[in-house]
Structure formats: structure tokens, C-alpha cells
Amino acid sequence: MKEATVYPVPAHYAEQSLLNEQQYLELYRRSIEDNEGFWREQGQRLDWIKPFTQVKNTSFDKDDLHIRWYEDGTLNVAANCLDRHLAEHADSNAILWVGDEPGQSREISYRELHREVCQFANGLKSLGVKKGDVVTIYLPMIPQAAAAMLACARIGAMHSVVFAGFSPEALAGRMDDGHSRIVITANAGKRGGRSVVLKENVDRAIELCKETTVEKAVVVDYTDDQVNMVPGRDVDYATLLAEQSDDCPAEEMSAEDPLFILYTSGSTGKPKGVLHTSGGYLTYASLTHEYVFDYRRGERFWCAADIGWVTGHSYIIYGPLANGATTVMYEGVPNYPDVSRVASIIDEHQIDVLYIAPTAIRALMAEGDKPTAGADLSSLRLLGTVGEPINPEAWRWYHDHFGRGRCPIVDTWWQTETGAALLTPLPGATALKPGSATRPFFGIRPALVDNEGNVLEGAAEGNLVLLDSWPGQMRTVFGDHQRFIDTYFSTFNGMYFTGDGARRDEDGYYWITGRVDDVLNVSGHRMGTAELESALVAHPAVAEAAVVGFPHDIKGQGIYIYVTLNSDRQPSEEMHRTLRDWLRSEIGPIATPDVIQWAPGLPKTRSGKIMRRILRKIAADEVDQLGDISTLADPSVVAELIARHEALA
Numbered sequence: 001m002k003e004a005t006v007y008p009v010p011a012h013y014a015e016q017s018l019l020n021e022q023q024y025l026e027l028y029r030r031s032i033e034d035n036e037g038f039w040r041e042q043g044q045r046l047d048w049i050k051p052f053t054q055v056k057n058t059s060f061d062k063d064d065l066h067i068r069w070y071e072d073g074t075l076n077v078a079a080n081c082l083d084r085h086l087a088e089h090a091d092s093n094a095i096l097w098v099g100d101e102p103g104q105s106r107e108i109s110y111r112e113l114h115r116e117v118c119q120f121a122n123g124l125k126s127l128g129v130k131k132g133d134v135v136t137i138y139l140p141m142i143p144q145a146a147a148a149m150l151a152c153a154r155i156g157a158m159h160s161v162v163f164a165g166f167s168p169e170a171l172a173g174r175m176d177d178g179h180s181r182i183v184i185t186a187n188a189g190k191r192g193g194r195s196v197v198l199k200e201n202v203d204r205a206i207e208l209c210k211e212t213t214v215e216k217a218v219v220v221d222y223t224d225d226q227v228n229m230v231p232g233r234d235v236d237y238a239t240l241l242a243e244q245s246d247d248c249p250a251e252e253m254s255a256e257d258p259l260f261i262l263y264t265s266g267s268t269g270k271p272k273g274v275l276h277t278s279g280g281y282l283t284y285a286s287l288t289h290e291y292v293f294d295y296r297r298g299e300r301f302w303c304a305a306d307i308g309w310v311t312g313h314s315y316i317i318y319g320p321l322a323n324g325a326t327t328v329m330y331e332g333v334p335n336y337p338d339v340s341r342v343a344s345i346i347d348e349h350q351i352d353v354l355y356i357a358p359t360a361i362r363a364l365m366a367e368g369d370k371p372t373a374g375a376d377l378s379s380l381r382l383l384g385t386v387g388e389p390i391n392p393e394a395w396r397w398y399h400d401h402f403g404r405g406r407c408p409i410v411d412t413w414w415q416t417e418t419g420a421a422l423l424t425p426l427p428g429a430t431a432l433k434p435g436s437a438t439r440p441f442f443g444i445r446p447a448l449v450d451n452e453g454n455v456l457e458g459a460a461e462g463n464l465v466l467l468d469s470w471p472g473q474m475r476t477v478f479g480d481h482q483r484f485i486d487t488y489f490s491t492f493n494g495m496y497f498t499g500d501g502a503r504r505d506e507d508g509y510y511w512i513t514g515r516v517d518d519v520l521n522v523s524g525h526r527m528g529t530a531e532l533e534s535a536l537v538a539h540p541a542v543a544e545a546a547v548v549g550f551p552h553d554i555k556g557q558g559i560y561i562y563v564t565l566n567s568d569r570q571p572s573e574e575m576h577r578t579l580r581d582w583l584r585s586e587i588g589p590i591a592t593p594d595v596i597q598w599a600p601g602l603p604k605t606r607s608g609k610i611m612r613r614i615l616r617k618i619a620a621d622e623v624d625q626l627g628d629i630s631t632l633a634d635p636s637v638v639a640e641l642i643a644r645h646e647a648l649a
């Protein structure tokens with residue numbers, strides 16, 4: 001392995017940051033040796049209604065699995081994100097909203113956001129929403145999305161945010177699973193200059209729901225689009241709020257009461273509702289936001305994610321707002337109206353921190369100097385990345401072009417399940433190696449194990465697991481606790497299995513090598529191959545399908561599909577389009593396949609299991625590394641698949 005270039009902590013960072021390297025090492029050691037004492041102290045960052053006395057009550061033993069933090073304390077998450085800032089910071093900006101079209105922006109103070117959240121919370125109550133109900137949020141990136149999440153938190157309802165790019169089918173599946181009886185949406189959204197039909201999708205999704213009857217749809221009248229409002233069911237957001245008082249006492253919630261569910265794909269079955277609770281999640285989101293980004297009040301913090309993903313939950317909404325930050329909420333995409341958009345937003349609004357996915361960086365990098373040329377980026381203090389491994393070339397481009405060679409980059413590794421960052425540099429404490437998520441955050445005990453679960457010491461490569469709990473950890477799969485145990489705690493005894501592989505170098509730095517299960521990471525979004533395959537075989541033309549990822553310059557991984565058609569169907573351009581559109585409508589545009597290859601047969605073992613390893617190698621053009629294919633029921637299909645793959649190129 002070639003020795004990686006090391007970027008030392010810049011001198012001014014070591015002096016001015018919350019922590020330097022020695023302080024990190026000391027505090028990290030303490031956080032492990034006196035884990036409970038450390039988390040007892042950190043729990044004090046929140047305002048509790050009834051202070052906790054118990055800190056930690058957790059076990060990763062699958063026969064006695066339980067994860068509870070601060071369990072006898074009570075609090076309200078929305079009050080921690082809003083009310084407690086009002087005494088001294090009511091007029092500072094909570095949200096800096098930047099619209100899809102250049103020139104549009106809006107500042108919303110903590111006072112204003114608090115007022116809107118209280119009115120909306122009262123509005124939800126007037127519609128019959130109660131503590132413990134699941135409220136689906138299907139909104140574009142507009143301030144009402146933040147208000148909706150916090151209004152739920154204020155009254156103790158769980159929100160279930162569904163990315164506005166998901167199809168009606170995908171939305172319905174999530175509403176069904178959550179037994180959600182109310183959905184909050186907008187007439188339409190705007191993204192990259194295009195209108196996104198949201199209300200129409202909601203109407204369709206409500207029809208498709210089988211397990212739940214959606215009784216109310218609150219609709220933000222956002223664009224000029226006219227939509228059909230169903231009397232008695234559909235409620236206009238502004239009309240609803242106009243009738244409400246802005247006085248709404250925050251519900252007293254137990255630390256372990258659910259805050260939200262968020263669906264994510266796994267290696268099997270339909271998406272899982274990852275459930276996060278209140279006290280521990282907010283403690284962890286707030287703590288990591290402060291230390292990972294070395295955050296100081298008054299700075300403008302831009303996490304360029306969507307609230308439909310966990311990154312948006314933790315680093316657009318909960319972490320920053322708990323810390324009284326100004327969070328930037330950008331409605332659009334990084335390359336609209338042109339590739340200089342990200343830099344011009346930073347320039348125009350004097351942004352301090354930019355946190356963005358490697359896929360966006362690679363897409364901009366393809367444009368050379370254009371994305372940052374001429375922009376004043378001197379306001380930037382720090383850069384971050386999240387969602388997938390970043391290749392060193394893209395890291396250096398980001399460092400040189402956005403960072404002008406002077407801003408450190410925090411490459412944060414985490415998952416929907418982990419709530420917030422677990423492996424990450426701290427800007428004043430960690431020398432950086434491009435491509436490495438470096439070292440564990442406080443209280444986090446990562447380990448590498450071989451396939452038998454033996455813990456590997458020193459420099460090693462293996463499966464990434466976590467040996468102990470942390471407050472931001474998910475608590476269950478909504479409605480299916482057994483699936484939680486099976487997915488995360490049954491592979492390796494007494495350990496949380498991440499599904500990722502990683503390497504640890506001689507300095508103890510971690511390098512994520514990617515998923516070791518059948519999960520793809522396409523442009524930083526997780527997609528289960530099983531989910532794609534079951535959508536495909538649901539199409540009447542398809543007999544069988546297998547989906548694998550392959551290396552893709554911009555997306556990280558692309559979607560490669562092998563399809564066997566029913567014998568009465570013929571491969572054609574038209575069939576290709578049909579299946580592509582089918583996946584887009586069953587799941588959403590993020591499921592658009594990059595390659596569809598017709599497969600007369602699939603490589604299977606004698607017991608009928610598809611050998612994806614072979615399909616992955618063919619898709620990646622690595623046919624010289626197929627390995628042993630003698631255990632296949634019919635080895636001849638491999639040659640046929642290779643020939644067809646080569647014909648595609």
C-alpha cells in the first residue's frame with residue numbers, strides 16, 4: 001500500500017479549535033474508560049424537564065438486546081432546538097433559506113421559527129394528531145419542512161420524512177408501514193429549474209395505501225401550480241396556521257420516546273423504518289455538530305443534503321438548531337443554473353462551513369476550474385464530506401478549489417442507523433489523509449473482525465463493527481424489532497454490525513472500503529439490490545433479475561441490471577425503456593439503472609442461489625478475476641454473459 005500524503009492540522013486550527021490533538025486523545029481515552037461519566041456530562045448540553053439520573057442501560061447481546069440512554073429523564077426536542085435560544089438569541093437566524101433560482105433567499109430568526117412551529121403544532125393537534133402518531137412529511141426543501149419536523153417533535157408525534165424524489169409507490173409503502181394517517185406536502189416543489197409534482201404524487205399514494213387510511217393531507221401552497229384539493233381531507237397550510245394560537249406548550253417526552261422514523265434500504269426485504277428516540281439522539285447530534293465542525297455561534301453552516309435523508313435530519317435540522325446555529329437550507333441542486341452555483345452561494349452568503357457528498361464534488365470536479373473560478377470563498381473555514389468513500393483525487397480537488405488549500409476536510413463516516421458521525425476527523429486535532437474517515441469520535445468503539453467474528457488487532461482489514469453503544473444509536477426497526485436484532489446483532493456475537501468493510505492503517509486510521517452486503521451506494525444513497533430486484537420481477541415481462549453495483553466515475557457506484565425476460569418477450573430498445581421507467585415509477589429517479597443487460601440465464605449455484613460475485617466482476621470489467629465458477633449449476637452462462645457485456649461497450 002502506497003504511503004498516503006498527510007495533511008497536518010493547520011497551525012491556526014490547532015490554536016483556535018475546541019480541541020487540539022492531545023486534548024482529543026485525552027478526552028477520547030476518558031470517554032472510553034469512564035464511558036458513563038463522559039455521557040453523564042454530555043447529557044448536560046440539553047435542557048431537561050426532569051433531569052436524568054440514569055445514563056446508560058445497554059446490551060448488544062442478541063438474547064438480551066436493549067439500548068436505553070438517559071431513560072428516566074424527560075425533555076422536549078423542539079424546545080431544545082428553539083425555546084431555549086429565545087432569551088438571548090431570538091433574533092439570530094435559525095435558517096438561511098436559499099431558493100432554487102439564483103437571487104432568492106430568506107432569513108428566518110429563532111423567534112419566527114418558534115412562532116411558526118407553535119402554530120403548526122397547534123394546527124396538527126386540531127387535526128387530531130396525538131403523541132405517538134406517525135406524521136409523514138413529503139416536502140421540498142422549504143422552511144415549512146423544518147417547521148413540520150419540529151412541530152411534530154413539539155407535540156410528541158413521530159415524523160417520517162419521505163424524500164420528495166420518491167415515487168407515489170415508494171411513498172405509499174412508507175405510509176403503510178408507519179400506519180400514518182396524515183401527510184404534509186406542498187402543491188409542488190422546485191429543483192434545478194423544474195417543477196416536481198408533489199400533491200399529485202400524494203393523491204396517488206393515498207389511493208395505493210393498503211394498510212392505512214390517510215385522513216388528512218396538509219398542503220403548502222408553494223408554487224403557482226393549481227392542484228385538486230379534496231374537501232374534508234386536504235387542508236391548506238396557511239389557512240390552518242392562520243386559525244392557530246402561537247402558544248403551544250411543549251409536550252413532556254421521555255428520553256426514550258420516539259422522535260422519528262426514517263426509511264432506509266437493507267440487503268433484504270423492503271426498506272426498514274429506522275427509529276430514533278429523543279434524549280440520546282439529540283445529545284449525540286448536537287455534540288457531534290459542535291465538535292466535528294468546530295462550530296461557533298454566529299457561523300453559517302451549510303449541510304448540502306436533503307431533509308429526506310438522515311444527513312438532513314441531523315445536520316440541517318437537529319444538530320445545528322440544538323446548538324443555536326444558523327443552518328443553511330438550499331432548495332436546489334449543485335449545478336443549477338450552472339456549475340458555479342455552490343461557490344456563488346458561499347460567496348453571496350458568506351458561508352463558513354460546507355458539508356457535501358463526494359458525488360457532488362466529483363460532478364463539479366469534472367468541470368475543472370469553472371465551478372469555483374472568480375468566486376470569493378474566503379468566508380469558508382471548514383469543509384466536510386459524507387455518504388460514501390471519497391477518492392483522494394476528488395478530496396484534493398475539493399481541498400484546492402473550495403478550500404483554496406487552507407480549509408481542512410472532515411470526512412465523516414456514519415449511517416442512518418448511527419444517528420450522527422462516528423468516525424471522523426476533528427479539525428483542530430486530526431492530521432488528514434485523503435480518503436480516510438480517520439478516527440473514532442468520543443465514546444465510539446469501532447473494531448474490525450474477520451468473517452468468524454474474531455477481533456483483528458493493529459493494521460488490518462475486515463468487517464467494521466461497534467463494540468459498545470452510543471446515545472445516537474437507532475433503537476429498533478419500526479414495527480419489527482426482530483428484524484433489528486437479526487440485521488445488526490446476529491452476524492457477530494455481542495457487536496453491532498455496520499454492513500461496511502474497512503481497513504485500519506498503522507496510525508489507527510480507518511479507511512472504509514464499502515458495503516460488504518448486497519447494498520449499493522449510488523451517489524451517496526443507499527439502495528438494496530433486493531428492493532430493485534423485487535420491483536423488477538413485479539413487471540409482467542420479467543422472469544428473473546439480478547442487480548449489482550459497478551464503479552462509476554461520478555456516482556461512486558452505478559446500477560447494473562441483468563434481466564431474464566419471460567419467454568414470450570423479446571429484448572428491444574423499447575423494453576429497455578419500459579423497464580427503466582418502471583423502476584423510476586416504482587422507486588424513484590434515484591433508482592434509474594445505468595446498464596440493463598439481457599441475460600438468457602443467471603449464474604446460480606446448484607441450490608439455486610445467484611452468484612452475484614460473478615455478476616459484479618463482469619459488470620466491473622474484471623472478467624480475469626472471476627474466481628472459481630465450477631460450483632455453478634451451468635457454468636456456460638458465464639461465457640454468454642461476458643460476451644453480451646462486451647457487446648454493450
Ligand code: WT7
Pocket residue numbers: 264309310311385386387388389390411412413414415416417437498499500512514515521524525526
Ligand atoms: C452508508 C450509510 C451517513 C449519512 C448518509 C448516508 C456509506 C457513509 C461514508 C464515508 C465511506 C461512507 C457507508 C455506510 N458511508 N459515509 N464518510 N466514507 N462510506 O447514510 O444512507 O444510511 O448510508 O454510507 O457504506 O454504511 P446511509
